[in-house]
Amino acid sequence: MNEKKxxxxxxxxxxxxxxxxxxxxxxEVVNAVAKDLGxxxxxxxxxxxxxxxYKGRTLVLAMPTTFMNLSGKAVKYWLTAEDIxxxxxxxICDDLDLPVGTFKIKPKGGGGSHNGLNNIIDLLGHKNFPRxxxxxxxxxxxxxxIDYVLGRFSDAELKLVEPxxxxxxxxxxxxxxAGIEPTMNLFNTQETQNNE
Numbered sequence: 175m176n177e178k179k180x181x182x183x184x185x186x187x188x189x190x191x192x193x194x195x196x197x198x199x200x201x202e203v204v205n206a207v208a209k210d211l212g213x214x215x216x217x218x219x220x221x222x223x224x225x226x227x228y229k230g231r232t233l234v235l236a237m238p239t240t241f242m243n244l245s246g247k248a249v250k251y252w253l254t255a256e257d258i259x260x261x262x263x264x265x266i267c268d269d270l271d272l273p274v275g276t277f278k279i280k281p282k283g284g285g286g287s288h289n290g291l292n293n294i295i296d297l298l299g300h301k302n303f304p305r306x307x308x309x310x311x312x313x314x315x316x317x318x319x320i321d322y323v324l325g326r327f328s329d330a331e332l333k334l335v336e337p338x339x340x341x342x343x344x345x346x347x348x349x350x351x352a353g354i355e356p357t358m359n360l361f362n363t364q365e366t367q368n369n370e
Contacts, residue, residue: 184205
């Protein structure tokens with residue numbers, strides 16, 4: 175395993191009609207990392223892939239081109255292809271249980287109601303990979319969850335989302351240099367801890 179290599183995976187749906195939706199939050203964050211580090215995505219096996227270096231670390235940035243609920247295929251393939259340990263793989267996704275403008279980093283855990291996370295857990299056969307869950311809130315009527323997650327942020331929400339994405343980029347850079355524990359201590363704000 176390459177100790178200086180990391181797989182950073184944003185979850186979303188690759189089809190154009192899903193661009194900018196709440197469910198594509200992971201794509202937005204990984205795109206922001208690529209932009210920050212001057213990396214460009216290419217179509218590759220099961221994902222859009224970009225490569226970047228930061229402080230001696232190699233980052234393989236991935237946005238699976240499978241549907242969300244098949245994200246595990248891309249994660250499993252790229253972990254193996256790049257010889258990266260699961261604890262060096264951070265998965266970024268949307269989370270209904272966190273308020274808009276917040277995120278929470280965890281070293282491992284279940285997938286909850288998130289189909290992408292659950293598929294990754296199923297295909298890897300374990301839950302031991304870090305994840306950065308970005309809050310999208312729960313502002314929808316009963317029975318409208320799918321419409322909500324596949325909808326777009328309001329202008330008011332975007333004012334909270336944009337700085338959150340910038341903080342997420344900083345957290346990912348911290349993760350690859352300082353490790354998971356210091357990054358959690360630094361970036362898991364009191365506000366998100368209270369919502370756990």
